[in-house]
Amino acid sequence: MSEDYTKEVLSRKNVFKRLIGYTQNHKSALALAFTMLILATAADVLGPILAKVFIDDYLTPRNFDWQPLTLLAGGFVMLYAISVVLHYFQLISFQKIALKIIQKLRVDVFGKVQHLGLKFFDQTPGGSLVSRITNDTEAIKDLYVSVLSTFVQSIIFLIGIFVGMFFLDVKLAALCLVILPVIFILMQAYRLLSSKIYRVSREKLSQLNAKLNESLQGMNMIQAMRQEGRLKSEFAVINQQHNTSIMRSIRLNSLMLRPAVTVLYLIVLIIILSFFGIKSFGGPIEIGVLYAFVSYLDRFFEPVNSMMFQLTRFQQAIVSAERVFGLLDDERMAPVKEDNHYPQINEGMVEFRDVTFSYDGKTDVLKNISFTAKPGETVALVGHTGSGKSSIINLLMRFYSVERGEIRIDGAPLKTFDDTELRKRIGLVLQDSFLFVGDVKENIRLSNFDMTDQEVAAAATFVQADPFIQKLPGKYDEPIGERGATMSSGQRQLLSFARTMAINPKVLVLDEATASVDTETEENIQAALKKMRKGRTTIAIAHRLSTIQDADQILVMHQGEIVERGTHQELLGEGGLYHKMFVLQQGEKELEKVINE
Structure with a gap:
């Protein structure tokens, strides 16, 4: 056995162990479901035994005493009714538990994504994440809803069948035990062959989602640059690769599932009939026992077929679980507080001390950056594209960890601040503002649930957003679609300004915040910004130098360094x-x- 194979098996074992770990909070419900399953299985197993008694003790000797026959018939009907009722309730119980488990798993995955750092999102396509949270968790749901319940029911049913066989004939039952290792080998062979196929299939499905997400996000550019044909061809290639992997799994299933099990069933049936045929040469045989054995054989291979068919979903679920747990175990988390102290931002003085930073660990995008922004001052960052301006803001917002050097706010290291304190005291307005699905009021208020409607309107009025809001059909209750697509870029930016002012920050961070508004609106915003900067530290990225001529300090960036500093x-x-x-x-x-x- 190769080292890679051993690692792969161990990995799958760990994945399955973690999946089973999600059942820990449902022990009582599982115990009840298992009890009902065992009782239902017992009822199923007793049915052929009653049939054997009827055939050998009453039908063959033509003993038609109506009282015991009535009891046998009533017992048979009662067992069937008990089996149906218990199977119904145990199936509902297993499925209910499964849905609760997958609900928790999805929340865990979504919650993990919310706390991953921007470094992770820089390196991971959005469509791939969507695929993990939706398609992969859906495949895991099948494991709990269908696969595990089917395997548990089938294994218990198989045990019950062998108990019934040994009750009827110990020698023949012992002979039938030979088929168990054969079935196990068949399942292992199928699992090993199918695992690689399904891993490729899930990966190609993830790539399809990534390509689809990219196309939907950039549809305006695709149409403007006439890229429809190219994107369609690229999508078709990935789709064909996904189709090929699916066809490989279909061929494997067609060969190793029902045909292989059917051949095995016929072999065992021949063995049983031959056993009774040879036994008949030495004397009479009990027809009821033969009937019960053939009945058990039919019932034996029914759960075997079910398990074989569920192996397909099992393999898909394990591969999907590997991808989901890989996401849950990802260590590229957003930077968090690293100290037991809880400093607060009261003044808003920002200091960069010899800060050097690299996104990939190889190329430095910032080199020995040092500057101080005093309370109430405006520090502007200017420079050509790629000079490092946005990286300074990313570090100040603690989207990335500072590798070398130090950033301080009010004299305390940035890493010692609690996330809540940072987000409440530092307001950020980006060039491309992002709006959430909801309404105008919700997008200004966001998580400030205690903010009154009057305070929301005051924030909007402060940044000159109230006039256009009043013209909307629903005003502050006007619905906003995905990313605010129904609003102009200027309107989105004004709402972004309003929600920033709603938190009353001590430090204001602007990334070319007026780039998306027209000249008249920009004049109004510049007037609002002048009021906003009073008593606040403002750090602004500017491409249009006319907007930062009154800055207290201008830092000129070039290739990750500050090459000039001073007033306009x-x-x-x-x-x-x-x-x-x-x-x-x-x-x-x-x-x-x-x-x-």
């Missing part, structure tokens, strides 16, 4: 990179006008 006038006077950027945006005449002023 000071940097223009130096004639460096900032000067060149301003000339490119405003022109020589505007530069001369600013210098003369």
Whole structure:
């Protein structure tokens, strides 16, 4: 046995053990379900024995005493009725437990995703995550709902059948035990052959979801750039690969499931009939025993067939569980508090001390960044694309951990702050604002459930959002679709401003926050920003230099370093990179006008 195979088996064992671990909170319900299952199985097993008694003791000797026959018939009907009722309730119990388990598993997976760091999302396609949370958990649900219940019922039923066989004839029952290792070998062979097929199948399904998600997210660009044909071809290739893996599983199932079990059934049936045929040469045989054995044989291979067919779902569930548990075990978590102290942000002074950072651990995107933003000051970050501006904000928001150097707020290390304190005291407005499904009021309030409608309206009024909200049919109750698709980019940005101001932050972080609004709206927002910055530390990324001319400090970024710093006038006077950027945006005449002023 190879080392890789051993690791794979151990991995599957651990996965199955974890899946079974989810049943720990349902011990009482499981015990009741098992009790009903055992009683129902006992009723099923006793049926052929009663039939044997009727054939050998009454039908063959033509003894038709109506009283015992009535008792036999009543007992047979009663056993059948008990079996039906108990099977119904135990099946409902098993399925109810299974649905509760999968409900918890889905919540666990979704909750884990909420706490993963941005590093994880940078490296994982969104469609693949959707596939794990939906398709893979659905496959695991089949394990609990169908596979485990079928295996448990079948195994208990098989045990009951062998008990009945040994009661009828010990020698023949012992001979029939030979088929158990044959069935086990058949199941193992199928499991080993199918595991690789299903792993490929789940992976291709994940890739299909990822490609679909990418296409839906970028549909406007796809149509604008006439990429429909290319995307369709790429999707068709992945779809064909998925189809190929499914066909391989169908061929395997067609060969190793019912045909193989049917051949085994015929062999055992020949053995039983031959046994009774040979036995008949030495004397009479009991027809009732023969009938009971053949009946048990039919009933024996029914659960075997059920288990073989459920192996397909079992393999799919184990592969899916490997992917789901891989997500649950992922260690790329969002940075969290690392200290027992609980500092608070009262002033909002931000300090970067020799901060160096890399996303991949190889290439530094920030190199020895040091600056201080005092309370009430506005620090602007400017520079070409890829210069490291957004990385500074990502570190300040603690979306990523600081690897070298240190960030402090009000003198306390950033890593010592509780998440709640950081999110309440630092307000973030991105260039591409994100709105949630709901209504206008909910998107401004978000998690501030104690915020009154008047406070919501006050926040919207403060950022000049109230006028356009009042024009909406539902005003503050106007429904908002996915990502706010029915609103203009400017309206989305204004709502983003409003919900930021609703938390009354001490530190304001702006990532080109006015880029998505028209000139008139920008003037209103700039006026609002001027009020917002009073008493707050503001760190703003700006591409349009005209929006940050009144900043207390401007940091010019280039290739991850601060190459220039100063006020607007000071940097223009130096004639460096900032000067060149301003000339490119405003022109020589505007530069001369600013210098003369």
